[in-house]
Amino acid sequence: MEFFDRFIVPNPSPTIYASMVAIGLTIIAILAGLTYFRKWGYLWQQWLTTVDHKRIGIMYLISALLMLFRGGVDALMMRAQTAIPENTLLNAQEYNEVFTTHGVVMILFMAMAFVMALMNFVVPLQIGARDVAFPRLNALSFWLYFMGAMLFNISFVVGGSPDSGWTSYFPLAGNEFSPSVGTNYYMLAIQIAGLGTLITGINFIVTILKMRAPGMKLMKMPMFTWTALITNVIIVFAFPVLTVALAMGTMDRLFGTNFFTTTNGGMDMLWANFFWVWGHPEVYILILPAFGIYSEIIPTFARRNLYGYKSMVVSIVAISALSFVVWVHHFFTMGQGALVNSIFSITTMAIAIPTGVKIFNWLLTLWKGKIRFTVPMLYSLGFIPIFTIGGVTGVMLGMASADYQYHNTMFLVAHFHLVIIPGVVFAMIAGMTYWWPKIFGFMLNERIGKWSFWFIAISVCLTFFPMFISGLDGQARRMYTYSESTGYGIWNGLSFIGAIGLAIGFALIVYNIYYSTRYAPRNIGSDPWDARSLEWATHSPVPEYNFAIVPHVNSSEAFWDAKKNGHDLFPGEYKKIHMPNNSGLPFVLSAFFFVFGFAMVFSMWTLAILSVLGIFGCMLYRSFEKDHGHYISVKEIKETEKKLGGI
Amino acid sequence: MKIDQSLPLEYSTEENRLKILGFWIFLGAEIALFATLFAAYFILVDRTGSGPSGEEVFKAPTLIIQTLLLLTSSFTIGLGIHAMRIGRVKAMINFFIITLILGLGFIGLEIYEFVQYIHEGLTLQTSGFSAALFTTLGTHGAHVTFGLFWGLAIIMQIKKRGLTPETANKSFIFSLYWHFLDVVWIFIFSFVYLKGMM
Amino acid sequence: MKDLFPLKQVMGFVFSLILTAVALAVYFMDLSYTIGMSILLVTAFIQAAVQLVVFMHAGESEDKPSIYTNIYYAVFIALVTIFGSLLTLIWGYE
Numbered sequence: 001m002e003f004f005d006r007f008i009v010p011n012p013s014p015t016i017y018a019s020m021v022a023i024g025l026t027i028i029a030i031l032a033g034l035t036y037f038r039k040w041g042y043l044w045q046q047w048l049t050t051v052d053h054k055r056i057g058i059m060y061l062i063s064a065l066l067m068l069f070r071g072g073v074d075a076l077m078m079r080a081q082t083a084i085p086e087n088t089l090l091n092a093q094e095y096n097e098v099f100t101t102h103g104v105v106m107i108l109f110m111a112m113a114f115v116m117a118l119m120n121f122v123v124p125l126q127i128g129a130r131d132v133a134f135p136r137l138n139a140l141s142f143w144l145y146f147m148g149a150m151l152f153n154i155s156f157v158v159g160g161s162p163d164s165g166w167t168s169y170f171p172l173a174g175n176e177f178s179p180s181v182g183t184n185y186y187m188l189a190i191q192i193a194g195l196g197t198l199i200t201g202i203n204f205i206v207t208i209l210k211m212r213a214p215g216m217k218l219m220k221m222p223m224f225t226w227t228a229l230i231t232n233v234i235i236v237f238a239f240p241v242l243t244v245a246l247a248m249g250t251m252d253r254l255f256g257t258n259f260f261t262t263t264n265g266g267m268d269m270l271w272a273n274f275f276w277v278w279g280h281p282e283v284y285i286l287i288l289p290a291f292g293i294y295s296e297i298i299p300t301f302a303r304r305n306l307y308g309y310k311s312m313v314v315s316i317v318a319i320s321a322l323s324f325v326v327w328v329h330h331f332f333t334m335g336q337g338a339l340v341n342s343i344f345s346i347t348t349m350a351i352a353i354p355t356g357v358k359i360f361n362w363l364l365t366l367w368k369g370k371i372r373f374t375v376p377m378l379y380s381l382g383f384i385p386i387f388t389i390g391g392v393t394g395v396m397l398g399m400a401s402a403d404y405q406y407h408n409t410m411f412l413v414a415h416f417h418l419v420i421i422p423g424v425v426f427a428m429i430a431g432m433t434y435w436w437p438k439i440f441g442f443m444l445n446e447r448i449g450k451w452s453f454w455f456i457a458i459s460v461c462l463t464f465f466p467m468f469i470s471g472l473d474g475q476a477r478r479m480y481t482y483s484e485s486t487g488y489g490i491w492n493g494l495s496f497i498g499a500i501g502l503a504i505g506f507a508l509i510v511y512n513i514y515y516s517t518r519y520a521p522r523n524i525g526s527d528p529w530d531a532r533s534l535e536w537a538t539h540s541p542v543p544e545y546n547f548a549i550v551p552h553v554n555s556s557e558a559f560w561d562a563k564k565n566g567h568d569l570f571p572g573e574y575k576k577i578h579m580p581n582n583s584g585l586p587f588v589l590s591a592f593f594f595v596f597g598f599a600m601v602f603s604m605w606t607l608a609i610l611s612v613l614g615i616f617g618c619m620l621y622r623s624f625e626k627d628h629g630h631y632i633s634v635k636e637i638k639e640t641e642k643k644l645g646g647i
Numbered sequence: 648m649k650i651d652q653s654l655p656l657e658y659s660t661e662e663n664r665l666k667i668l669g670f671w672i673f674l675g676a677e678i679a680l681f682a683t684l685f686a687a688y689f690i691l692v693d694r695t696g697s698g699p700s701g702e703e704v705f706k707a708p709t710l711i712i713q714t715l716l717l718l719t720s721s722f723t724i725g726l727g728i729h730a731m732r733i734g735r736v737k738a739m740i741n742f743f744i745i746t747l748i749l750g751l752g753f754i755g756l757e758i759y760e761f762v763q764y765i766h767e768g769l770t771l772q773t774s775g776f777s778a779a780l781f782t783t784l785g786t787h788g789a790h791v792t793f794g795l796f797w798g799l800a801i802i803m804q805i806k807k808r809g810l811t812p813e814t815a816n817k818s819f820i821f822s823l824y825w826h827f828l829d830v831v832w833i834f835i836f837s838f839v840y841l842k843g844m845m
Numbered sequence: 846m847k848d849l850f851p852l853k854q855v856m857g858f859v860f861s862l863i864l865t866a867v868a869l870a871v872y873f874m875d876l877s878y879t880i881g882m883s884i885l886l887v888t889a890f891i892q893a894a895v896q897l898v899v900f901m902h903a904g905e906s907e908d909k910p911s912i913y914t915n916i917y918y919a920v921f922i923a924l925v926t927i928f929g930s931l932l933t934l935i936w937g938y939e
Contacts, residue, residue, distance in 0.1 A: 265694030
């Protein structure tokens with residue numbers, strides 16, 4: 001069966017065989033369970049064909065948590081391998097596959113999905129809208145992400161994992177040095193998921209610009225919506241660069257082109273250049289929504305409105321423009337002259353300024369506030385000092401001449417984890433905890449939440465601070481082992497203990513979800529935190545149409561002011577509400593993309609062409625489709641509102 | 648669905664306005680996409696390996712005819728949208744058909760051109776330059792080809808369903824797409840071909 | 846028949862043809878690199894603007910500010926990507 005040889009993993013180990021069995025059993029269990037409990041209809045009607053932003057948000061959230069688990073296990077394996085000198089838990093090849101997967105999964109399939117989850121659920125509610133501008137495209141975005149993630153995740157058991165780092169530099173990522181299909185998976189899975197993200201970018205810009213409730217001018221929007229708007233602007237202009245780069249990488253590997261080769265006029269450094277033209281804006285895509293979440297949580301739990309709204313907006317816009325002119329700082333040592341490096345050094349240091357403005361604004365919001373130390377607030381308070389430490393090491397790295405010492409050492413690894421984890425991950429957990437009651441109608445347990453926070457906050461310091469020291473001592477990144485004489489042992493040992501602490505913290509979060517789902521009371525009302533923005537003005541969980549009557553807004557903290565000043569947020573009568581219909585097309589179209597990606601990975605050209613025909617077929621069907629949605633009658637609105645407890 | 652009679656048909660419902668704005672933003676993304684292709688082209692343009700350079704294979708006559716075909720098609724689709732706005736559906740369909748025929752001519756010439764290059768030893772795999780050239784031209788050409796099918800689907804819908812807010816909206820958005828492809832071609836014409844033949 | 850050929854569109858088309866011809870001069874005449882490039886840049890950007898404003902009606906709806914901001918931002922990104930990459934990998938490379 002020569003045809004099937006191509007699917008064999010090049011360097012299988014017992015763990016990989018075990019994973020294959022586990023994956024197989026899980027799939028069988030899921031299929032059997034769905035059939036036995038007769039849930040296929042439910043699954044198709046309520047989830048696979050939904051175009052409701054709230055449901056889509058939940059699906060992103062579940063995916064993000066699953067991917068957090070996968071990326072976290074990768075991290076634990078790495079820290080375990082490097083915990084002692086000359087360890088033999090993972091060999092070099094396995095270690096390469098693990099850190100590559102860890103990076104791709106955490107950034108593209110965990111963090112992005114988490115951001116998408118919260119943006120999807122919260123933004124339409126915060127602007128008083130009933131859904132996003134293009135609900136069907138929204139569903140398509142999710143399913144493309146899902147298929148991209150699935151494609152990437154099967155690589156380690158079918159054909160082999162990519163192993164050139166999450167940055168996949170050429171010429172290492174080319175056919176000569178990475179002959180397995182692993183890097184093909186990288187190129188195609190990320191391409192598919194990236195398409196979904198680009199579509200979301202367009203969707204949310206139009207939504208935020210055109211669908212705000214009456215009275216909500218741009219400068220009266222909640223800060224999370226502002227960051228969502230700017231984030232999506234960055235997405236729209238950054239992701240096409242990645243699209244082209246991935247396409248070129250795919251062509252080099254599958255069609256023998258010479259974009260990034262070292263012969264025939266190719267330029268390998270061109271990959272790194274384009275990757276980071278996208279890659280730097282990408283990290284701002286991750287951090288800006290996180291900043292937006294902190295800007296919601298801190299005022300709520302300090303019982304003060306956000307200090308410096310205008311300067312917050314200006315700094316976000318400045319960050320978005322500057323984020324496109326700093327990318328060379330990711331490869332100061334690649335051979336450019338001093339002029340280029342100096343220019344990008346200056347822009348890099350400049351971009352720290354608007355972020356600094358934001359930190360001061362948050363501190364000034366806290367000043368003389370009445371602080372409630374809830375779990376979301378704890379994460380926000382923990383973020384400020386730890387992120388600042390990570391951030392200032394970023395400015396150190398931004399000094400091009402000094403970077404020759406730090407580049408690609410563990411110092412760098414410590415820097416970016418100490419901005420990404422307190423910056424993005426803390427915000428995602430805080431946001432998830434904060435909005436959980438709105439999404440699900442019950443609160444996550446505070447006590448368990450606090451335990452997780454302390455485990456995670458202390459452990460992130462324990463894991464990553466030692467890396468500053470070992471990095472300055474000379475330990476390079478992505479090295480699967482080191483000898484005892486280097487002296488790195490103690491630092492890596494501490495990191496390993498920290499990693500275990502992080503694992504416990506995240507396990508507690510999972511336990512919290514289970515425990516609260518089982519035991520938390522469901523009668524919490526629509527505003528359990530005494531919050532300030534519009535999403536809290538409707539029921540928990542939120543009805544299909546979001547708001548029975550479109551809210552009328554006249555301040556930047558519409559809900560808070562309505563509560564304090566008795567302003568009527570929902571004037572007028574019930575009117576019938578136009579809602580979009582569900583559709584199976586996004587799911588089917590994405591499934592064709594999965595088949596296409598898989599076929600391309602293994603150079604199965606006939607299958608690839610057939611799936612492309614399927615994709616175009618779906619688009620043609622959509623073009624001729626006549627679907628104008630449905631109406632929710634006034635009678636139905638009244639009944640739902642009465643059931644949920646009225647406005 | 649509320650129809651605003653004071654606006655042209657393609658803008659007349661809220662959904663229509665959202666779609667038009669959405670498409671403009673998509674074009675912004677497409678500008679970033681083609682910018683990346685151009686960046687790669689300019690960086691790789693002199694890296695011809697052992698193969699021919701642009702100057703050796705570019706042909707002015709083909710270029711001029713292609714440019715005139717596409718530019719004229721941009722004109723005719725503009726006339727088509729104008730006809731739509733004054734309610735002349737038959738004229739609109741005719742202008743759209745002419746546009747697609749001109750587009751088909753453009754693609755035919757481009758395919759002919761590619762075959763010539765291959766005969767002269769410039770293939771996709773020849774060099775960094777050839778990779779960037781074929782990918783830039785090819786991406787533009789693929790967009791035009793997709794447009795031919797999309798335009799056909801729209802013509803069929805206008806014939807079957809007449810001029811409604813939906814069909815007017817689709818036609819207008821298609822025209823935005825088609826004009827944009829001509830904008831990209833202006834830059835290809837200037838900075839790939841003419842610059843290469845200077 | 847006249848109302849099918851509005852003046853603005855016809856003028857825009859003719860102007861584009863003229864700009865195309867001027868750009869072609871760069872090929873047919875023996876000009877220095879600087880002059881040639883300048884002509885190409887000017888004609889290309891002007892023709893692009895004609896397409897955007899006259900043909901695509903960029904300014905005709907209530908979304909004019911958003912659309913123009915979108916275009917300017919896109920052009921900014923395009924210029925940064927192209928010239929930043931050229932600077933980094935070729936002009937500024939040691």
